[in-house]
Amino acid sequence: MIEKWDVCNGQIFNLGTEEIHTTGEGIDLVEKIMGKKGNYIATPPRPGDQKETAADISKARTMLGYEPKISLEEGLTREVEWCRRVRS
Secondary structure: OOOOOHHOOOOOOOOOOOOOOEEEHHOOOOOOOHHHOOOOOOOOOOOOOOOOOOOOOOOHHHHOOOOOOOOHHOOOOOOHHHHHHHHH
């Protein structure tokens, strides 16, 4: 018998919330979570640069039954907390 997970073996899935965010919003959110400004230089956009991003989770939803349960901010907060734990 073929299990649901067998057909997923080797597949690539996008995971996210389907919300649309700009790169700047992501940077601002990480800076807010970390409580400090990043050390980077913003440059003018180049042809082909993405202005915003959103994960197409339809494949994960169909094949895995995936449904987002946390917001981008909560996910990034958890990631920053995890990074702080493993680096200390």
